[in-house]
Amino acid sequence: MAVKWTTEDFDVFTIPGLEQRMEALTEHVRPKFEELAKTYTTYFTSKTGIEFYPHIARHARRKVNPPIDSWVAFAPNKRGYKALPHFEIGLFESHVFIILCAIYEAPTKKAIADNLLNNLETVKALPHSFFVTGDHFDPKGTSLNEAIEDGTLEKLLIRLKDIKKGEFLIGLQIPREEAIQLSGEEFEEKTEETLEELMPIYRLMASADLS
Template identity: 45%
Template sequence: MKYTFTQTDFDVFNIDGLENRMAALIENTRPKLEQLGEHFSDYITEMTGDETYAHVAKHARRTTNPPDDTWVAFSTNPRGYKMMPHFQIGVYNSHAFCMYGIIYESKDKQRLAENWLKNMDKFENLPQDYQISLDHMKPAKTALNEMTEDELEKGLIRLRDVKKGEFLVGKVYKPGDEELSSDDVFVKDLEQVMENLLQFYHQN
């Protein structure tokens, strides 16, 4: 499939060794990320009115340890995405994801976190199976319907006050999920997720 992650993409991250894993990733998964990047950079540009660029992970700095995930991120800066809130589509061995959020490199983290804290009611507008990540480097995520309002608030306070604090929200896809059954179904679902998360984009 052109866009959709399959079992082959999840299994890439079970391959031992940097060279072998990267070879499989480049052959199987990166072309899908590039296609997703092309489609959704245009889609986000149209949705927001802001020129948006795709950044596909290259993992070029790795010399020993193979990557545990890979992704394409979207930002209004053609040179990078980590310094600003951004959308990400990516995959681990256990799940794929589409998320929007703020990671520790963000230049304006404190102000952004305050904005999100003032608008916590927006989380009530989301499907409650959407998930929160407090560390984009780790696969662990928690569904909104498993978090209290206090826990959400603590996550955003940590984003504001802790240098390494991060906060991302979005949808997770497990191997075998119906949303991964075809390109058309997957792309339409990703578009809906981004539309649902757009309310956070607009409060930046």
């Protein structure tokens, strides 16, 4: 079943209190992540020839502060995704995101950064409407177009390589006003277009090793 976003989904992130927000997240948003998990686990497995597994954010470590975003992640490991390059589909209060991530837990992130720096033209060939960020808590990021023009793209990749907490996330943001206007089929089409664009970058990330 195709996922249709509503105003109520985004408004979950305005609810005060950890327990109350988590209840609303579980009720309104998590069933949609479960649908996305079914659809895109099959998609990634067929595209890569490697078995992918879905990981729906549980926010289990949170004791006080309610989450400002939530997501379903996809990676070729049943036990976890943070140590691997992975895809995420999720939302902040302001937008839906469809992204490819290398976060600070990835032991191969230096090699990932080298692979991307050595193939910078492949990254620059992505739609310039995409965004990049070096922090998975950053809801805004920088447009890829701007990041290419002012050198932020290279700086983020060098930071990924040299700084322990360095991260690199790239993909599409769909503002909530636009997302709630999309039918489930239109969202699915936009998601698949985005993932197709990101797949060559994923292959560069996934081919990085510790040697």
